[in-house]
Amino acid sequence: MTPVLAIENLSLSIAGVPVVDGINLGVDAGEVMALVGESGCGKSITSAAVMRLLPGAVSQTAGDIRLAGESLSRLSERQMQAMRGRRLSMIFQEPQAALDPLSTIGTQIAESLRQSARAARPAVLHMLDEVGIADPARRIDQYPFELSGGMCQRVVIAAALIARPELLLADEPTTALDVTIQAQILDLLRTLARERGTAVLLITHDVGVVADIADRVAVMYAGRIAEAGPVHSIFAQPRHPYTQLLLASVPRLSDVPKSPLAVIPGRVPTPLEFGPGCRFASRCPRADAQCVAQTPPLRPLGDSDVACWHAA
Amino acid sequence: MIGHIASRLGQALLASFGVLTIVFFIMRLSGDPTLLLVPEGASLEQINQLRHQLGFDRPLPIQFAAYLGDLARLDFGESLVQRAPVLGIVAERIPYTVALASGALLVAIGIGIPAGIVMAVARGTWLERALAGFVLAGQSLPTFWSGILLILLFGVTLGWLPTSGADGIASLIMPSLALGAVGMSTFARMTRIAVLDELSRDYVTAARARGLSRGQAVVGHVLRNAAVPVVTIAALEIGNLLAGAVIVETVFAWPGIGQLAIQSIQSRDFLVVQTVVLFVSLVYVATNLLADLLYALIDPRIRMGA
Structure with missing residues (x-):
């Protein structure tokens, strides 16, 4: 089966400095794929590349992005524009910032349908209901400032899904929300994606969010995929040392109170510090000469793919 | 409200x-x-x-x-010099200054705001650089100097426009250009900054992710958001315009209240000067109130008192 989204050997550079280095990723219909990693690992820029809404300084230096087999990289801007909102869409980290403060929410949702707010009104009302907004007939004419953060994210989701896109990119969709609202929004995303068969690429730094909602996960470190596979396998048996340390650093309620948080020593290298070998080598307890000298390829191991010389 | x-x-x-x-x-x-x-x-x-x-x-x-x-008691007194009621003296000059200020505002807004929008949207292109040069010239030329240059070119050399006086629309063109030039630059720079500021916001990316082109996002969302700071500038600019009118009216022998103010100061015609000042400050007050009302019209958060 052709995956809805296939990222093939994608490399991105900011002003000539490589920040994403040959990553491969696929998302199937109705599946939630989490792309997890620390700030600055290149995950958000990857989703911007899929939308072809990269900031001016960033350029795609290699690879291809396919939507249902069709190469997006070769489309003209006009063709790409026709796809956005209809075949692939996006939700954002700060829902209130992602909405124009001076337009009603109904107008903004209607834009995804390429219809006037009046023509799209019945469809928008129905969609508001689907994303769980009470009293849509009143809300549709309100402005973002009249809604809470959680409601705004429901509005953003409504705008992203109303045209029934095949692919939804969700860039940290719950990071700016209260914990209780987070769970509701994740639940909503998962339900809607299932019902509609939408493929979801979820960008997050929150391992807890991955466990809640994702079917598969790709762990990204310093512009490369470290490990990818089904969520249950990776959580049960992480094989890459980075994944192991990342999962170990998540605080648990069962921890002894006030015990020190587990941290990974050192820091993520900046793109200018990237060497020829594994980028985690500088922080890895198992690193040796081969790790520093040679990049480990992503190879299948059990249910997962792992980029580590020592993983077994 | x-x-x-x-x-x-x-x-x-x-x-x-x-x-x-x-x-x-x-x-x-x-x-x-x-x-x-x-x-x-x-x-x-x-x-x-x-x-x-x-x-x-x-x-x-x-x-x-x-x-x-x-x-x-709304008694503005009598001019000592002209031996006539001050109110009448000032009132007969006001239409000239209103015409001049309107012409200048038309130049300032009509050229300045589109230039600012284009400079922001076409950032980093030759078009932005060309417009930036144009704006810098408008800003740097003092009004008395640009006025004289205009008279030299269009009045004396080409003979297209009357060099001075108030004789129909044609004689309004050069004073309006001279007076509007500085305001035009202010509007262009402020509009550029306001639009650039809005272009960098998440809602623009979000609108584009919904399938709007950059131009559609600018027209549909950015301009309205950028309008609030520009309205503020517009209100302040009216005051500068009336101050500039004093110079332009003198250069072009335009019989407005600026010229009247200069003449009255020279002849120490106190009551006339005071009435002109009172008029100008009331105009300033009125435009700022108008700006407040415009904010409310543009921004629902202000309208609904959020």
């Missing part, structure tokens, strides 16, 4: 009163007009008699109180 406007109105009236007070006393620092009114060779006694007759021998606070008393 109404309470807000009422409080702004109160502040504005207080400000106008302050301006009037300052002008009243500063004008009198230079003496009084008696000496300019008496015939040559008049005796000191005659001068003092006239001064007493006109009331300029009274202490300043008493003169000021008397003036405020007259104002309260």
Whole structure:
């Protein structure tokens, strides 16, 4: 089966400095794929590349992005524009910032349908209901400032899904929300994606969010995929040392109170510090000469793919 | 909203009163007009008699109180020089200045705002650089200098436009350009900054992710958001425009209130100067109130008092 989204050997550079280095990723219909990693690992820029809404300084230096087999990289801007909102869409980290403060929410949702707010009104009302907004007939004419953060994210989701896109990119969709609202929004995303068969690429730094909602996960470190596979396998048996340390650093309620948080020593290298070998080598307890000298390829191991010389 | 406007109105009236007070006393620092009114060779006694007759021998606070008393009855007094009611003298000049200021505002807004939008949207291209040069020129040329250059080119060399005076629309073109040039640059720079600021916001990316083109996102979302700071500038710019009118009206012999103010200051025609100042400050107050109302029209958060 052709995956809805296939990222093939994608490399991105900011002003000539490589920040994403040959990553491969696929998302199937109705599946939630989490792309997890620390700030600055290149995950958000990857989703911007899929939308072809990269900031001016960033350029795609290699690879291809396919939507249902069709190469997006070769489309003209006009063709790409026709796809956005209809075949692939996006939700954002700060829902209130992602909405124009001076337009009603109904107008903004209607834009995804390429219809006037009046023509799209019945469809928008129905969609508001689907994303769980009470009293849509009143809300549709309100402005973002009249809604809470959680409601705004429901509005953003409504705008992203109303045209029934095949692919939804969700860039940290719950990071700016209260914990209780987070769970509701994740639940909503998962339900809607299932019902509609939408493929979801979820960008997050929150391992807890991955466990809640994702079917598969790709762990990204310093512009490369470290490990990818089904969520249950990776959580049960992480094989890459980075994944192991990342999962170990998540605080648990069962921890002894006030015990020190587990941290990974050192820091993520900046793109200018990237060497020829594994980028985690500088922080890895198992690193040796081969790790520093040679990049480990992503190879299948059990249910997962792992980029580590020592993983077994 | 109404309470807000009422409080702004109160502040504005207080400000106008302050301006009037300052002008009243500063004008009198230079003496009084008696000496300019008496015939040559008049005796000191005659001068003092006239001064007493006109009331300029009274202490300043008493003169000021008397003036405020007259104002309260909407009595603007009589011009000592022209021997005519001040209100009539000022009122017959106002249409000229309104025409000039409107023309200048048309130049400033009509060229400045589109130029600013284009500079922001076409950032980093040759078009932005070309417009930036144009804007810099408008900003750097002093009004009296650009006015004279315009007269030289279009009035003297080409002979297309009248060099001075107020004779129909044609004679309004050059003064409007000269007066509007500086405002045009201000509008262009402020609009550029406001649009650039909005272009960097998440909602623009989000709108594009919904399938809007960059142009559609600018027209549909960015411009309205960028309008709030531009309206603020517009209100302030009206004040600068009236100040600039004093110079432009002198250069082009345009019979507006700027020219009247200069003439009246020179002849120490206090009541005329004070009335002009009062008029200008009331216009300033009115435009700022209008700006407040415009904010509310543009931004629902202000309208609904959020």
